[in-house]
Amino acid sequence: MSHYRTIQQWYEILSNRLKGAPRESIRFYSLEAFPRLMHHLESHKSECSVCASHFQALDEMSFELGQWMKNDAPEMSKFQVELEESVRHLRTDHQVFPKGLWLSRFVLMGILVGVLGALITIVVVAGVVIGGVLLTGAFIGMLVGWIAGKSKEKRIKKQNRLY
Incomplete structure (x- = not known):
């Protein structure tokens, strides 16, 4: 070899x-x-x-x-x-991907889902602080996306499909 x-x-x-x-x-x-x-x-x-x-x-x-x-x-x-x-x-x-691709995709999706969840919360719950709820939703979404993206990249790396 x-x-x-x-x-x-x-x-x-x-x-x-x-x-x-x-x-x-x-x-x-x-x-x-x-x-x-x-x-x-x-x-x-x-x-x-x-x-x-x-x-x-x-x-x-x-x-x-x-x-x-x-x-x-x-x-x-x-x-x-x-x-x-x-x-x-x-x-x-x-099916080989660059390092960081899945992480960035999942973080973006997490932020979008977090903001969407915050917007739904603002509409459903009366008297919430809009800025705080939006910021919290985006942060939680980003955190969940980061964890999911890291997990996916770890799995792909074990399969030698990450460069």
């Missing part, structure tokens, strides 16, 4: 390749998850030809990425397309 680089090694590799790239560009292109994505694609490229193809393309592009960002080169759009296609492939074909 081949030795694959760790996520930490990918952080170091990509940091070196992106030396001199503007930090704003790195944030704009959402490259915080890029090392985890590369690690996941690399460790699954022997089992899936599409993962291997995406890994090869992104690895080659990453050598020029820093320069492309500095110059706002048109190749950045090709990189973005490749990045989005690889993420879509992982999500649809392998």
